[in-house]
Amino acid sequence: MEKSSIKEVIPFIKDTIIWNLKGGIVYQIYLCVLTALMMFGIYAYLVQFNVGLAATHMGNIVSWGFYISNFTFLVGVAAAAVMIILPSYIFKDKDLHKVVIIGEVVAIGALVMCLMFVFVDLGGPLQAWHMLPVIGMFNWPTSLLTWDVLVLNGYLALNLMVPAYILYCHYHHRKPNEKLYRPFVFVAIFWAFGIHLVTAFLYQGLPARPFWNNPLMGPRFLASAFAAGPALITVVLIIVHNMTSFKIDAQVFHKLRRIIVIAAIINLIMLFSEIFKEFYLPTHHSLPAIYLYFGLEGHNSLVPWIWTAIGMNLLGTLTLAFNPGRSSNNFKVVLPACILLFIGIWIEKGMGLIVPGLVPSPMGEVVDYAPSWVEVGITMGILALGVFVVTVLLKPALIIEQRYEGH
């Protein structure tokens, strides 16, 4: 608001970069591992760019696979930041307010991964400009994909700009002008629900795919996102609490645990509702569910995965609900439970949602699908990129916040 911006921005950026490169040997190895994974991902993408998407194991029946599975799940993780933003800004929860920045950073990392997964899945990435309005053709509002492009990029902008402004002010030991960013925070809260409903509607709106064409997809997406997202945020907070000097209050973990448990239980109730519909009186619309849970015509590659996923989901939910450690701060119990829940929902909402939606094909043909090394390599690279983004944003953010609190 006051002086010239350049003089203020340069030290901010310089310090951010320096803080990110400083750290002990464990941190440096961690950065090297991430970089190696990203490099391998780039190599795998070059192979795919050279050969075409035939380098994957997708085909005309399973036309969406590992990339879109991960995209679908991670949009939920991105939306889940709202579960911290909402209480801290609307209910003025002081405890959660302190960790809002961490939730937003995780959201940014997840969104970057989502956009990357869509990009690597495109058959003509160089033609992506065809989607832009004016110079291209943007089929809005008819195509749900255009809605998704709008809401995801808008949410990324909101989650980048508001924390950037706040951190920038804190870096210069200024109090940010709340009137300036509060409206955007409110927009972001509604927008978070929006991004995940739109992503759900991508699938929900296709009568050609009866596994997806049901009204529960949208609400189920929200419930699973609000269980998995805060579970990941809890894991990040445990890491921050144990490995940095940024200490987090026990109340934060307690409140997050409550949010996770409620969302996870609603998710399980919805799962039960789906299973009842598919298996009480199975019709030919239930074939995808039969393929997923029991296998069809000898094709049963997904069966062990879905049962493991449901087992992990149940175990994680029950552990967090009944909390055998007697306190929310028993990290020995909370950390594995959150990881189990996160991975369980990932499997079920990723491959366990996309592949059965496409199998059997519209002409009744059943195939198996497992990602190729190219798909796994690119996926690992993108996941490493997401973790990297979270790291390089979180480290300076926490340092700035600690310095600001210290004053």
Next chain:
Amino acid sequence: MDPSRKSKSMHTGEGLPSKSQGRRRFLKTAAKAAALGGAAMVTGCGGAMGSNEVMGLRWKEYFKKHYRLMTPEEKEQTVARLERLAKIKKNVDVQIGTEAPVEGVLYGYAFNVSRCEGFMECVAACVKENNLDRKSNTQYIRIFELEHGQMSPEVGDGKFFHEVPVADHFYMGVQCYHCDNPPCVKACPTKATWKEPDGIVVVDYDWCIGCRYCIAACPYYGRRFNWNEPVVPKAEVTKKQHYLGNRLRRRGQMEKCTFCVQRSRNGRLPACVEACPTGARVFGNLLDPNSEIRFVLQNKKVYRFKEDLGTDPKFWYFID
């Protein structure tokens, strides 16, 4: 500048100025190397990727508009570029037409389930006529072998490969049905696929970004994606092509049956209709009361596949 920051840099002050100088020098050299390497790649690759002419043609092709927005001159220009590229890359002389839809025409198709014997002459003719990829064995038309009792290809065998016809079995062909309410057209984020005034649902291959949402939206397995660079033997290329039809496609692009737009708009029948030895396929103008297709619709017991989805396909099945 705030005092706490100054003191911090003083603590690590000993090595900091020379470290930052070294870092600055490294970054400068790295940037220069990257710029040089990038320039080398672009110019060096020029030799590997083809002559300057190919690069120039590709460059212009990359920036062209959506087909529906092109003026007639722009259409002629892109056709000329594509014909030239085909000549350079495959040494084939092709003619790519841009024939507009014929006035007063709405194409419809009927399939006589009683007559089909599963010969798959239609499949072979389609592959040849439409320059389909031989490497991935792309087929717009699929023939299903069914046992009596149900009329849905979903319970049939689409992969049979034996002498036909088999006793107590019957045969049905499926392909894109050119719906009048096509879900694939709604799904496409770039409007790369649309329904032409004569009812044919087409794809502007070069406009497609390869997101494959249209495959998810299609209830009939009507659309195909080029997962690899298509391979068409030079001797088997059908040279009379249409921009929206059987011209040579590239990987990363969607494609589908076009009711042989390069034939139908010139008054000929699609290749599948001509090739069928039993006369099981009927094609014509739904708006012409004297056409064979209208006769079938008025006099035979016709039905459409997955009619309850509201897609309004222009492809009917009937039994004699």
